[in-house]
Amino acid sequence: MAELSPDELNQIASVFKELNVKPKADSAQDFKQWMTQYVTQMNEEEFVNVKTEQQTEIVKSAASGSNTSSYIPKISCFSGDGSKNDTTYDLWRYEVDCLIKEKYKEESIAQSIRRSLRGDAGKVAMRLGSGATVTQILDKMESVFGTIERGETIMEQFYSARQQKDEDSMSWSCRLEEIYRKAVIKGVATQADANEKLRSKFWNGLHQWIKDITGYKFDALTNFDELRKEIRLVEKEHVTKRAQSNMAVTSSEPETQDEIKELKGMIQQLTTKVSAIEQGTVVQDIIKDITANMSMAMVTKNLIYKRPKMDNQYAIDANNLAI
Known part of the structure; x- marks a missing residue:
């Protein structure tokens, strides 16, 4: 290990004197321990001083009604292409206006705007250059994406x-x-x-x-x-x-459907019998069937009058039937 020259020892002594500290140097181990404690103490004091300065700056900013923090706030992305995941221009502009009203730094707002722009909207801001102000960017965006109706x-x-x-x-x-x-x-x-x-x-x-x-x-x-x-x-x-x-209404539909099916069956039976008459079949059996079905017809009477009347394709006059 190289030895220190008398000049170097004097220089070290001068530094300690300027710092107004007296090191503990009874032994090499004592001096090393003292140096470690001294450096740790200096770092802690420096941290406290920085934190105090930041707090003082925040208090001054609040008192003046401005937000001078270097924090870059995040706003919704806007591209102007109308995609599903893209926010509208009006909503994007509202978020920017809120940042301006909250008095963030001009540089912070400009950075937030640039980070939020995508696609065609990003190209609009890019063409203005990196030194464009917030006002310049917003004026350009309004001319491209803002309301044009009178x-x-x-x-x-x-x-x-x-x-x-x-x-x-x-x-x-x-x-x-x-x-x-x-x-x-x-x-x-x-x-x-x-x-x-x-x-x-x-x-x-x-x-x-x-x-x-x-x-x-x-x-x-x-x-x-x-x-x-x-x-x-x-x-x-x-x-x-x-x-x-x-x-x-839906719960009553099954019962109504059954009634309709029954009515259709009766009509089909009568149609078949009438067709037999037209073909010269003996009508005696038909008259007996019609008589037997009279009671069933009375049961379906209430259902029939609730629905639109159906065209009767065949009219049978019982007085003209011969047995």
Whole structure:
């Protein structure tokens, strides 16, 4: 092992003096143990100082109302190709707007946007270059994927919209809200008027049978969300009752089918007998059969009058039959 020169020993002594520490050097083992403890202590103090600085920065950020954290928030992926697993542009833009409102760093938001873009949308941002600002990226995305309908056209859609035949009240209300949201973005409607306009249009556009039984609720409830909740409840109760009614009808079908089969058998027998008459067969046996079946005909009378009358292809006048 190389020995230390007097200059090197003096240099080590100077360092300890600057650090204002006095090492324990009674023996080589004592000095090694002291060095280990000293380094560990220095690391702990450094960690505490860094943590304290970070906490101070967080407190300052909260006091100023800004989010200066270097954390890169994650938002939904958007490609613009309309695939099943792809989020819509409106939803993607909403998430970005939330980050801006929460006052994340410009660099963090820009990085989040770039990481979320795929396919054609990613190429749109790429063509702007790596130095593009958040505003530049959003303006470009809006021009490519944003709503292009005129505000007047959107309001026409709003006022002419109606609940579709197979559309439930929840889907109808959400579709109406989406139209109005686009109108607000275009500046032809205001968020302040949203409650009353949505409430009125929602109820007026409902199926007539729902309006017939919920008129009092429309008059009593002035909040759009509360009215929607009540309409959904009425609609659910109606659907449940209709399902129960259908189940009751279905349960009686087997008995009805047996009755129909029996009636068809009787008609087939009469048709066969009439055919025998037309072929010159003795009618005495026929008259006896008809007499025997009179009681059966009386049993099926109630069933026959409930169904549409059947065409009688053969008319038999008993007064004209000769025995």
